[in-house]
Amino acid sequence: MPLVAYLGPRGTFTEQASRCLTDDFDAELVPFDAVSQALRAVRTGEVLAAAVPVENSVEGSVPATLDALSAGDPLVAVREAMLPIRFDVLVRPGTRDVRSVASHPHALGQVRGWLAEHLPGAEVRVSGSTAAAAAEVLAGEHDAAVTAPTAIEEYPSLVRLAEGIADLPDAVTRFLLLRRPGIPPEPTGADRTSIAAVIGDEVGALTELLAELSLRGINLSRIESRPTKDRLGEYRFFLDFDGHIADARIGDALSALHRRCSEVRFLGSYPKADRSPATVRPAASEQVFRHSAQWVDDLRAGAIG
Amino acid sequence: MPLVAYLGPRGTFTEQASRCLTDDFDAELVPFDAVSQALRAVRTGEVLAAAVPVENSVEGSVPATLDALSAGDPLVAVREAMLPIRFDVLVRPGTRDVRSVASHPHALGQVRGWLAEHLPGAEVRVSGSTAAAAAEVLAGEHDAAVTAPTAIEEYPSLVRLAEGIADLPDAVTRFLLLRRPGIPPEPTGADRTSIAAVIGDEVGALTELLAELSLRGINLSRIESRPTKDRLGEYRFFLDFDGHIADARIGDALSALHRRCSEVRFLGSYPKADRSPATVRPAASEQVFRHSAQWVDDLRAGAIG
Numbered sequence: 001m002p003l004v005a006y007l008g009p010r011g012t013f014t015e016q017a018s019r020c021l022t023d024d025f026d027a028e029l030v031p032f033d034a035v036s037q038a039l040r041a042v043r044t045g046e047v048l049a050a051a052v053p054v055e056n057s058v059e060g061s062v063p064a065t066l067d068a069l070s071a072g073d074p075l076v077a078v079r080e081a082m083l084p085i086r087f088d089v090l091v092r093p094g095t096r097d098v099r100s101v102a103s104h105p106h107a108l109g110q111v112r113g114w115l116a117e118h119l120p121g122a123e124v125r126v127s128g129s130t131a132a133a134a135a136e137v138l139a140g141e142h143d144a145a146v147t148a149p150t151a152i153e154e155y156p157s158l159v160r161l162a163e164g165i166a167d168l169p170d171a172v173t174r175f176l177l178l179r180r181p182g183i184p185p186e187p188t189g190a191d192r193t194s195i196a197a198v199i200g201d202e203v204g205a206l207t208e209l210l211a212e213l214s215l216r217g218i219n220l221s222r223i224e225s226r227p228t229k230d231r232l233g234e235y236r237f238f239l240d241f242d243g244h245i246a247d248a249r250i251g252d253a254l255s256a257l258h259r260r261c262s263e264v265r266f267l268g269s270y271p272k273a274d275r276s277p278a279t280v281r282p283a284a285s286e287q288v289f290r291h292s293a294q295w296v297d298d299l300r301a302g303a304i305g
Numbered sequence: 306m307p308l309v310a311y312l313g314p315r316g317t318f319t320e321q322a323s324r325c326l327t328d329d330f331d332a333e334l335v336p337f338d339a340v341s342q343a344l345r346a347v348r349t350g351e352v353l354a355a356a357v358p359v360e361n362s363v364e365g366s367v368p369a370t371l372d373a374l375s376a377g378d379p380l381v382a383v384r385e386a387m388l389p390i391r392f393d394v395l396v397r398p399g400t401r402d403v404r405s406v407a408s409h410p411h412a413l414g415q416v417r418g419w420l421a422e423h424l425p426g427a428e429v430r431v432s433g434s435t436a437a438a439a440a441e442v443l444a445g446e447h448d449a450a451v452t453a454p455t456a457i458e459e460y461p462s463l464v465r466l467a468e469g470i471a472d473l474p475d476a477v478t479r480f481l482l483l484r485r486p487g488i489p490p491e492p493t494g495a496d497r498t499s500i501a502a503v504i505g506d507e508v509g510a511l512t513e514l515l516a517e518l519s520l521r522g523i524n525l526s527r528i529e530s531r532p533t534k535d536r537l538g539e540y541r542f543f544l545d546f547d548g549h550i551a552d553a554r555i556g557d558a559l560s561a562l563h564r565r566c567s568e569v570r571f572l573g574s575y576p577k578a579d580r581s582p583a584t585v586r587p588a589a590s591e592q593v594f595r596h597s598a599q600w601v602d603d604l605r606a607g608a609i610g
Contacts, residue, residue, distance in 0.1 A: 182607040183605075184605070254601050284564070296556045296559050296563070299486075299489075
């Protein structure tokens with residue numbers, strides 16, 4: 001059975017995401033202590049793939065993932081999952097008075113309002129992960145833990161004091177399943193392509209990069225810059241856009257970025273989690289691309305009209 | 306011997322240009338009364354090619370040529386010539402007092418300063434062409450004619466009162482040799498490509514069209530709009546830019562314009578008259594284009610890095 005790495009420990013959101021990302025094949029899930037370690041295990045072949053978080057609609061992107069993706073041997077995303085960020089509050093059976101509540105700082109940040117309203121007297125404590133907080137409640141260190149919905153499966157002797165809580169009910173975390181490069185998944189008509197591109201510190205460089213996409217009718221869904229560690233003033237841009245590398249307009253745009261950028265890394269073409277089909281302008285359709293290339297071939301061969 | 310049409314009569318600038326444009330093959334030059342007639346003779350196969358003026362650095366472009374190029378069967382330019390605009394003043398031998406001077410209105414417009422200074426008392430009269438003015442001087446209708454330098458060969462019984470005159474000494478007229486479509490001339494590294502493109506009446510349409518060129522490092526040397534006769538608010542743009550359709554960056558840009566424009570007509574790739582080599586940015590070189598296309602092919606096949 002193929003092994004799939006995830007950011008542990010068991011009972012966290014990333015385990016839940018890794019199950020979701022591997023629901024179409026039999027996989028044994030292996031927890032790792034850090035995203036960089038999980039990705040290293042993919043690169044060495046120790047595991048087939050890794051499920052990692054890339055961005056969170058409350059906390060923003062996950063720098064550890066971006067950095068681990070842009071350094072080292074190339075890896076590509078083959079699947080995407082969006083997990084709603086909803087938490088449970090677990091306690092020992094019979095707990096009446098909650099005087100302390102623990103969790104990972106990110107989780108605490110996303111239920112601050114709920115805690116203030118429902119457990120106003122409780123002391124808020126920091127744990128290493130949501131699952132670790134549950135283990136600590138079980139050991140009697142705290143009265144309650146804010147956890148992922150899956151935690152109850154790991155700690156069945158705890159009970160839910162509350163479930164599905166979140167200050168922002170629509171918040172989601174986005175996860176990717178990463179593998180060593182290979183033939184990308186088949187296009188589905190509702191795909192996303194991710195790249196990391198380095199451009200120099202020149203006037204207009206980013207505008208021109210974005211124009212390469214917009215002129216080909218490509219819809220950008222995310223852009224984020226991080227300074228490269230190599231040179232001051234040089235930035236690496238993480239871009240997500242609608243479409244699949246097999247699409248003519250996407251391949252054409254990637255070629256253009258490869259010419260333009262001092263470095264460009266393909267991070268995969270994969271089905272979008274929400275399955276929303278790409279809107280392709282008529283002038284950017286496969287047929288129009290094929291027709292335009294044929295027109296130039298004909299002109300070069302002296303066959304016009 | 307192949308026939309080459311030109312805008313007559315004999316002894317004008319266009320005859321001079323047509324000789325220049327056909328100096329690499331034996332051609333019999335045939336004068337036509339109008340550019341449209343000369344181009345029609347190419348389209349029907351009556352003649353092999355036509356030498357026509359397209360623009361003049363004093364008078365601007367030649368609408369008759371642009372219109373005749375954009376309607377009817379496609380024609381393509383295969384050679385370009387730039388003729389300095391210099392005039393002679395011809396008189397009958399023994400003429401002392403010049404009381405009248407005649408020429409084509411365009412010619413008169415370009416020597417107005419010279420006439421005011423050197424023949425201030427002469428009456429200025431309009432003829433149908435510079436050559437016609439010479440014929441009329443020979444017939445005694447006027448005292449002097451402002452003519453092309455070649456006119457003296459047609460009217461050897463006249464003599465030069467002045468030669469090489471022009472108010473603007475650097476003015477030139479640009480001519481093209483047009484043929485029915487065929488394999489374009491070999492690239493020389495100093496080529497020009499001409500097109501006519503129709504874009505709709507939409508915000509940003511022209512900016513985006515120009516961006517398709519600039520993003521590929523293509524240097525525009527001329528742009529001119531003319532309303533199409535079909536629809537109000539719709540324009541046809543005549544564009545000249547450095548490079549040859551055989552160049553990767555030019556073929557790529559033409560494909561993009563074909564996708565974008567409601568109509569685009571290739572008007573030829575041909576050596577520039579001034580032989581100034583195109584400046585190609587490193588990111589737009591043949592090798593970089595080949596390499597970027599190969600990169601995308603490799604990614605699609607799952608072979609990265």
